[in-house]
Amino acid sequence: MTERTVLTQADITRALTRISHEILESNRGAENLVILGIPTRGVALAQRIAEIIQRIEPASGAVRVGSLDVTMYRDDLAHTRTRTPSPTQVPGSIDGATVVLVDDVLYSGRTIRAALDALGDHGRPSVVRLAVLVDRGHRELPIRADFVGKNLPSASHERINVHVTEVDGDEFVSIEGGVEE
Amino acid sequence: MRHLLSTKSLNRDDAVTLLDIAEDMADVANREVKKLPTLRGKTVVNLFFEDSTRTRISFEAAAKRLSADVINFSAKGSSVSKGESLKDTAQTLAAMGADGVVIRHPASGAPQVLAGSGWIDAGIINAGDGTHEHPTQALLDAFTIRRRLHGPASRGRGLDGVTVTIVGDILHSRVARSNLWLLNTLGAQVTFIAPPTLVPADTSAWPATIGYDLDAAIDAGPDVVMMLRIQAERMNAAFFPNSREYSRRWGLDDERFARLSSHSIVMHPGPMNRGLEISSAAADSERSTVREQVANGVSVRMAALYLLLSGDREDH
């Protein structure tokens, strides 16, 4: 089994900075922006993006950031072990806001499908965007990311590991060869 | 979790996880859409062999907030001689495709019999069995205490060092038994105060202090005082002379309530006998959690239903 680092901590920081700029560009500023991370690692990435946006545009006031747990909306609840949900914290009303969902890896798209359903139960944003650190392909639903840190074509038996300092104590993205079955 | 039959069999990690999930469930009540799609397509049967509108509607609200289909089955007369047997009822529910059964039964152990019988494969939640256990009541009590003590910082915590005094008919109380085990597992210290006639025969193995003197217990300044409902029929069976004497010695009256330490909270599983085991002043005060307990009951039962009915059941 081989493991190969594809993004270092510095690469990740650069990618998040670029994504932050792209978000600001597409939203024409930080106004009305709500950044929601999908637990677990998406929450840390959302925090980082919010901080970077804050640094880039300090005049726009505090960027609203929070977390959106999707466990209760998953379509595979009956097929895996019982999942323990994480807290959802939506900062204020999202009605009419531009919501950017943040996740670490975009794969089948099912998590994002669940996130869109969850979001709908909290309010009606005017626009929803998706930012991911890694897009590894293999989509099973018609979903695509608006902001991507790195496109990482992979085989489905391969495993993508994302570590972020806040959760794991270290930070990198690696790809594991896995054993083909 | 395959079934929720008792708190005695619940370990600390599982209990804290359930309470944490209940926190998430409580948040749902504050959203625009107070409903989750989680148990869509699942069928939950409320199988009540004993009247309890409060408990039944709490489970019903919990199941519906999780989008489960709810069937209420009120089955009076459980024994073979008095109608349909538990076995036949269970097999009927199995044939109807019940995924979860919430059972309230006057016979201690009936939920355990159902879970172990092979009559039905559904997840079983004990909603009160005889004088044995009422685990979701204890969980909502623990949840309520934890929230009062730790507020938004409750997640992940137990009840270490919290002193809880439970007063009343311990002998016949499934609430007392479930609280005993759960509170102890979570690190709290439990004291039972009751007339000697309403203390079980042998409590030597119970992790609790037993006493007869409510005044001394109040003066000890417990963090929580939980008053249990006293049933009128106990008087006829000579457990105590009459309700006035009970109230004088074991009731939380205004005078005792005034003496409670300022941080103590007052709990009651309901329904209350105002003026008997608890005065109106105590029940309606800021320190009373009676209404919170009802609201929290829904959150805790949502968490229990989620843990039982989601996930691959082959997995267990």
Add this chain to the structure above:
Amino acid sequence: MSSERYLVRGAQLSNGTTTDLLLDGGRISEMGTGLSDAGATVIDADGLIALPGLVDLHTHLREPGYEQSETVLTGSQAAAIGGFTTVFAMANTSPVQDTAGVVEQVLALGESAGYVTVQPIGAVTVGLAGERLAELGAMAASRANVRVFSDDGFCVSDPLLMRRALEYVKAFDGVVAQHSQEPRLTVGAQMNEGALSSELGLTGWPAVAEESIIARDVLLAEHVGSRLHVCHVSTAGAVDVVRWAKARGINVTAEVTPHHLLLTEELVAGYDARYKVNPPLRRREDVEALRQGLADGTIDIIATDHAPHPVESKDCEWDAAANGMVGLESALSVAHAAVVETGFLDWNDLVRVLSTTPARIGRIQGQGQQLTVGAPAELTLYDPSARRVFGRQNLIGKGVNSPYLEMTLPGQVLATFHRGYATVLDGVLRTPAEIGAARAALALGSHE
């Protein structure tokens, strides 16, 4: 067709000696070594113990009235496979065995079944209602020759009525077998009262409810100079009371069931109603005291309290379940495990508590006799070295409410002889047709 002449080759007696036994004409006709096998069916009894036929002073045969639970025939068959040659049939049938007519009917059913001697017990009070005495004298004088009277299932709790019953049965050397349970102290009782009942939320059956009645009854028996038998003693305190009474010279005998000698209340924790019985399973300390009491003679006998129930009476929640366990098929193995393997009793003692003494208490003739030449051929051959996982296939009666299912038990009955004919051979119950043929052959023989 079998001639019903058997040579049991090389059996060990309870006293340890080895002998052949020739069974002929309903009696043990010869004993010794190297007996001739001419005209006899030879049974190789090497390694087997020959015991006098077992006598159960406490059996519920359920007929008349509850034939879905058991009949005299099926209960007799269960008894035979368990090594018994006599059972005393408890009075709580429907109609109750409280008149000469009913006890004679039960006697006749037993005769017709032919597997064991069925000796009816008479009710103490009319309808077991505890209000007025049944016709004890008529039952005693009937063809059933009743000597044991019991309201078992209910306690004769009225002290005056109990006194009168004890006095009255002296007229015909009868005995009152009391089900010692103070009714007011056991309202709604479900299991032994103690730490476990407190935890499980099951209404307790306190030891004092048994002990207080026994104490009262031994004092009554002393006062009126009567004979008292205490059914199914189950607590350490009850053993103490009986021991005290015997030391005082009171004419009391006591029994213990196999299940109270082996099982403890911990089994109730799963709410499996197979373990629901009255009196309830007690603590480990009680089991120890009962074994000790049996060993030192305080407790006189083991009796099964065989109580068959239909499946639906046990396949339900605990409170709704019926009390009782079947016990005839397993009694000898359970006694073996509980008091022989543990060193409390030897095989001679076991003969005393399962055959000789119960026959004496019940005043029944031709039973419980030592295996000697000329004695009635009432015996059982037991393989003490066998071990088996006890299962449904071992239950011959109608009831399957055995607490021993899936348990590994020692020993097995391989043959039982009653009135000279085999009721069990090679560990297999003989069919009613075979029993009929054997009886006919013996009857023919006796006329020759």
